[in-house]
Amino acid sequence: MDGETAQTKELSKNSKIEKKPFYHIEKPMSESRVEPFLEAFAAVLKYSDYRPLLDSYCTSSAKCNRCAVTCPVFLATGDPRDIPCYRTNLLLNVYKRYFTIGGWLNGRLTNGFELTEEIIDDMLEVFYRCTACRRCTRECPMGVDHGLITRLGRYILSLTQEPFLILVMISLFLTFTGMWMNSIAQVIIFTPIFLPVIKAVGIDPIHFAIIFVVNAEVGFLTPPLGTNLFVSMEIAETNLGGVTRAVLSLLGVLLLMVLVIIVFPEISLWLPRVLTG
Ligand code: SF4
Ligand code: SF4
Secondary structure: OHHHHHHHHHHHHHHHHHOOOOOOOOOOOOOOOHHHHHHHHHHHHHOOOHHHHHHHHHOOOOOOOHHHHHOHHHHHHOOHHHOHHHHHHHHHHHHHHHHOHHHHHHHHHOOOOOOOHHHHHHHHHHHOOOOOOOHHHHHOOOOOOHHHHHHHHHHHHHHHHOHHHHHHHHHHHHHHHHOOOOHHHHHHHHHHHHHHHHHHOOOOHHHHHHHHHHHHHHHHOOOOOOHHHHHHHHHHOOOHHHHHHHHHHHHHHHHHHHHHHHHOOHHHHHHHHHHHO
C-alpha cells in the first residue's frame, strides 16, 4: 500500500512537471514560419518603395570584403555570419528567389535556394546583432546600405512573430490620432496602411476592425485634445482640468477593455462566425 502511495505521489509530481502553461495565441501556431515570412515580405514590397533598391543591391556586390573590416560587430565576434554582406544576402537571397522572375524560373528548373526555418533562425540571430551603425556603408564602393537591410529584415521578422505586439502598437497609435481626427478620417487614411500588415501576420480583419473602431472612440475621450472633452466642458460648465480628472478613471477602464478585446479575439469573432456558419 505504502509503495503504491509513493508511486502515485511520484506520478502526480511528474504530471505537474509536464503540465503545459496556459497561453493565448492569435490563431493556431503554424508548423512553419516560412509562409508568414513570405506574406509579410510581399506586403512590405507591395506598400513600400523597397523593390528598386533591392533590385539594385542584388546586382551590385563586388565581394571586396571592405564592409567586413569596418564592421565593429564582426571585428568583435569574428563570426563569419556577422560579415555585413553575409547578413544582407540572407534577405536578398529570399527576395531574388521569391519575388523576381529569375528566381521564379530558377525555382522551377533547378533545386536552388529555398527559405527554411533554419534560415529564419539565422536571420533572427544576426539581424539583431547588427547595431545599424552604417560604418560598412561608408566603405562599400557599391553603396550597399546594410543598416537599412538590417532594419527591413527586423521589420519583416517582427511582422512574422509578434501579432499581439503589433495590435497593441496600432491601438496606441489610433488612440493618439483619435484625439484630433474623427473616426471616418481615421478609417479612410489608416485602413489601407494597416490592413495588409494585419493580414500578413494572420490577424482576422474583423477582429482588427472592432479594435480599430473601439480605439477611435477611446481617442475622442482622451485628454488633452479628445473632442468629447470639449463637448462635456460646455455641458458641465467646467474647465478642461475638471473634465480631465473626471474622465481619467473611465479612460483606464476603456483601455483595459481594448486590451481584453485584443487578447481574446473570440469576443469580436464569435457572433460573425455564428452568423456566417
Ligand atoms: S551597420 Fe551593422 S553590419 Fe554595418 S558596420 Fe554597423 S554593425 Fe556592422
Ligand atoms: S563592401 Fe560592398 S561591395 Fe564590398 S563586399 Fe561589402 S557589400 Fe559587397
